[in-house]
Amino acid sequence: MNLKIAVLPGDGIGPEVIAQAKKALYAIGEVYNHEFVFEEALMGAIAIDKTGKPLPEQTLNLCLNTDAVLFGAIGDPKYDNNPNAKVRPEQGLLKLRKELGLFANIRPIKPYKSLIDASPLKREIIEGADFTIFRELTGGAYFGAKTLNEEGTHASDLCEYSEEEIARIAHLAFKSAQNRRKKLTMVDKANVLETSRLWRKVVQKVGEEYKDVALDFLFVDNAAMQLILNPKQFDVILTENLFGDILSDEASVITGSIGLLASASLGEKNALFEPIHGSYPQAKGKNIANPIASILSAAMLLEHFGLLKEANVIYKAIEKAIEFKVVTVDLKSDSKFGTNEVGEFVSNFIFSKDDLLYFNNDNVHIGQSTIV
Ligand SMILES: NC(=O)c1ccc[n+]([C@@H]2O[C@H](COP(=O)([O-])OP(=O)(O)OC[C@H]3O[C@@H](n4cnc5c(N)ncnc54)[C@H](O)[C@@H]3O)[C@@H](O)[C@H]2O)c1
Ligand SMILES: CC(C)[C@H](C(=O)O)[C@@H](O)C(=O)O
Ligand SMILES: [Mg+2]
Numbered sequence: 434m435n436l437k438i439a440v441l442p443g444d445g446i447g448p449e450v451i452a453q454a455k456k457a458l459y460a461i462g463e464v465y466n467h468e469f470v471f472e473e474a475l476m477g478a479i480a481i482d483k484t485g486k487p488l489p490e491q492t493l494n495l496c497l498n499t500d501a502v503l504f505g506a507i508g509d510p511k512y513d514n515n516p517n518a519k520v521r522p523e524q525g526l527l528k529l530r531k532e533l534g535l536f537a538n539i540r541p542i543k544p545y546k547s548l549i550d551a552s553p554l555k556r557e558i559i560e561g562a563d564f565t566i567f568r569e570l571t572g573g574a575y576f577g578a579k580t581l582n583e584e585g586t587h588a589s590d591l592c593e594y595s596e597e598e599i600a601r602i603a604h605l606a607f608k609s610a611q612n613r614r615k616k617l618t619m620v621d622k623a624n625v626l627e628t629s630r631l632w633r634k635v636v637q638k639v640g641e642e643y644k645d646v647a648l649d650f651l652f653v654d655n656a657a658m659q660l661i662l663n664p665k666q667f668d669v670i671l672t673e674n675l676f677g678d679i680l681s682d683e684a685s686v687i688t689g690s691i692g693l694l695a696s697a698s699l700g701e702k703n704a705l706f707e708p709i710h711g712s713y714p715q716a717k718g719k720n721i722a723n724p725i726a727s728i729l730s731a732a733m734l735l736e737h738f739g740l741l742k743e744a745n746v747i748y749k750a751i752e753k754a755i756e757f758k759v760v761t762v763d764l765k766s767d768s769k770f771g772t773n774e775v776g777e778f779v780s781n782f783i784f785s786k787d788d789l790l791y792f793n794n795d796n797v798h799i800g801q802s803t804i805v
Contacts, residue, residue, distance in 0.1 A: 435470070438469055438500065439499040441473070441496075443477040443504065443506050443507040444508055445713055449717075451503065453724035457731050461783055475489055476525045477526070487520060487526075496533060503706050503731060504526075506707075506708065535571060536572070537605050537699045538568040538697070540681045540694060541695070544560070551690065552689045564667035564684075567606040568676075568677025568681060572595075573675055574675050577591030578591045594631055600638075610668060618651055618667055618670050619636045619650050619670075619671050620653050653680070660684055681696075682709065690764055692763050696709050708726030720773055723763050725775065729751060754775055757792050759778045759797055
């Protein structure tokens with residue numbers, strides 16, 4: 434298969450983790466005879482520094498005219514700590530999501546067996562948890578009208594949703610539930626918010642077309658608690674933009690690190706793949722950021738194009754990296770391995786075609802060669 438992939442490394446740890454995802458895709462291309470053509474472009478704080486804009490036209494045009502986008506992370510403390518900044522890195526990402534029509538952000542959450550103890554939650558609570566969050570990505574308070582009065586003393590963010598915006602992601606979430614354990618939990622704040630009541634009404638109506646899926650509802654405050662108390666109860670969670678953002682960071686704790694969580698952002702025509710974490714500026718340039726979320730985002734990209742065998746090789750490589758403890762310090766505080774070594778392990782695993790992997794003397798070997 435030939436795929437043109439726009440790569441937006443972004444800020445902070447973005448370039449380091451995306452380099453590892455690219456390595457994995459390159460190895461897949463070589464081993465399975467696919468041609469992946471990568472083209473890099475600017476977005477975020479780095480784009481503001483170089484062009485004055487967080488999403489330059491050139492980047493947007495590239496993303497609109499490509500098969501898929503692989504995105505790292507954006508954001509920089511110089512903007513986070515300055516509420517008066519009018520131009521901000523995050524505007525680039527939001528504009529890109531809107532322009533590409535990426536209304537559904539899919540965030541799978543499943544702890545790895547050998548990492549159960551990396552989570553601060555008890556084994557019996559998280560073992561067997563396996564769910565996916567469908568987060569609406571182009572509506573809600575993120576995109577509604579924003580105001581700030583002249584004195585700078587009063588501000589507002591309008592939260593708006595239309596029936597159509599809710600229905601299109603609801604269909605995707607129900608279809609996903611049909612292929613899983615057939616349960617969909619809609620999370621909202623329908624006891625307070627008008628938009629949430631519209632969500633409930635529309636989701637109930639859409640649900641009539643998916644009678645084999647059990648639909649239930651949770652208020653978001655309770656959902657935040659249930660995620661930690663009993664995450665096994667969830668199969669597919671469907672929610673609006675802001676709640677999905679917050680709940681998915683919370684859910685990452687179940688897996689042991691936010692550095693493990695990947696996502697796919699899908700629209701009618703375009704697709705973007707991104708880790709759920711941010712630019713983690715404290716780790717920039719230190720070779721300590723976990724690249725697994727980005728590598729798994731690349732695997733989701735392959736899956737999106739029907740390259741299931743190839744995606745599974747990456748999933749297996751990550752499982753092996755975790756099993757052999759070739760992981761970054763977020764997962765093992767005394768680890769001697771960094772971002773690059775995890776990425777090397779994964780690409781070596783792909784090139785080795787799963788050939789006799791073993792561990793001795795603190796090194797991982799494939800066949801006769803030492804790979805980390
Ligand atoms: N999609 C995105 O680009 C995105 C997402 C979230 C935040 N941000 C931006 O990132 C900047 C920092 O935000 P933040 O500190 O709230 O969130 P963050 O996700 O960057 O980091 C929060 C914490 O998560 C952990 N973490 C994150 N990524 C990790 C990784 N790959 N490996 C290991 N640990 C990791 C670290 O402990 C870190 O302190 C801000 O400017 C914010 O706007 C961007
Ligand atoms: C950086 C920010 C705009 C973004 C969001 O809130 O959507 C991030 O937190 C995410 O989860 O992708
Ligand atoms: Mg977020």
